[in-house]
Amino acid sequence: MTANQVALWYLVASICFILALKGLSHPSTARRGNILGIAGMAIAVVVTLALVYSHTRNVGMILAGIAVGGIVGAIIARRVKMTQMPELVAAFHSLVGLAAVLIAISAIHDPAAFGLHVPIPSGNRLELFIGTFIGAITFSGSVIAFGKLSGKIRSAPVVFAGQHMLNLALAVAMIGFGIWFSCRPTSRSGCRTS
Amino acid sequence: MAAGVDPIVFYLIIFVLAIFVGYHVVWSVTPALHTPLMSVTNAISGIILVGAMLAAGPVAFDWGGWVGVLAVALASVNVFGGFLVTQRMLEMFKRKEPGAKAAGKH
Numbered sequence: 221m222t223a224n225q226v227a228l229w230y231l232v233a234s235i236c237f238i239l240a241l242k243g244l245s246h247p248s249t250a251r252r253g254n255i256l257g258i259a260g261m262a263i264a265v266v267v268t269l270a271l272v273y274s275h276t277r278n279v280g281m282i283l284a285g286i287a288v289g290g291i292v293g294a295i296i297a298r299r300v301k302m303t304q305m306p307e308l309v310a311a312f313h314s315l316v317g318l319a320a321v322l323i324a325i326s327a328i329h330d331p332a333a334f335g336l337h338v339p340i341p342s343g344n345r346l347e348l349f350i351g352t353f354i355g356a357i358t359f360s361g362s363v364i365a366f367g368k369l370s371g372k373i374r375s376a377p378v379v380f381a382g383q384h385m386l387n388l389a390l391a392v393a394m395i396g397f398g399i400w401f402s403c404r405p406t407s408r409s410g411c412r413t414s
Numbered sequence: 415m416a417a418g419v420d421p422i423v424f425y426l427i428i429f430v431l432a433i434f435v436g437y438h439v440v441w442s443v444t445p446a447l448h449t450p451l452m453s454v455t456n457a458i459s460g461i462i463l464v465g466a467m468l469a470a471g472p473v474a475f476d477w478g479g480w481v482g483v484l485a486v487a488l489a490s491v492n493v494f495g496g497f498l499v500t501q502r503m504l505e506m507f508k509r510k511e512p513g514a515k516a517a518g519k520h
């Protein structure tokens with residue numbers, strides 16, 4: 221499968237996702253919307269599986285991961301009570317954030333698996349930083365949201381002296397590390413876009 | 415794509431257009447559908463599974479591959495669980511549908 225074919229199939233999947241969201245906006249089309257979402261996801265997964273298979277043949281562990289995760293997800297989805305739905309969605313969402321961080325770690329370890337140049341260009345490193353940044357915030361934020369929605373954490377806002385200064389310092393530190401990571405010229409990965 | 419356009423700029427264009435699409439697609443949502451819409455949006459965010467699959471199928475499978483497999487499993491929980499939970503919610507909605515249009519909110 222060529223890169224162009226893969227990209228066009230991803231376009232089809234993207235259109236399915238847009239139509240899924242559109243469908244979920246109205247009661248009469250909501251169920252069709254969910255099915256379109258499943259179709260888009262199935263297309264994206266099958267195409268990616270074909271892509272990895274054509275490059276490395278190493279799809280066994282991918283299928284094992286999907287099987288384990290899929291079974292766990294299906295069991296949880298069937299057992300949960302209707303009143304627990306919002307906290308369940310929050311819990312699920314934390315997994316996406318964690319997955320994003322893990323993918324970035326793996327990509328830096330083995331850039332070639334993602335089709336990246338081996339001294340990773342600074343533009344791609346910036347993307348990896350943003351992905352990790354957003355993924356980590358998604359993870360911690362969703363865990364807190366789950367705790368509050370399920371009543372395991374008190375819903376009242378947590379307030380303490382110097383909170384805004386601490387948040388500001390953390391934000392500056394994260395952005396600073398991000399710039400350093402994206403632009404630092406080292407022997408292994410120079411700050412060039414080539 | 416047009417020759418000379420940096421891929422980063424190209425991705426930025428997709429990102430900005432996607433924000434507009436998302437905004438307009440969900441703008442007119444019925445209040446009763448807020449929770450299912452949130453759920454399906456979460457399920458679709460499981461598309462990160464595609465990135466995880468690339469990490470889990472490298473040429474030489476080492477600890478980076480295991481990290482990828484873990485990411486695949488986590489994203490799969492979200493994909494399968496997310497769509498199934500949405501389906502369950504919408505089935506509940508269907509049963510209530512005769513009165514749901516009049517009520518219109520939770």
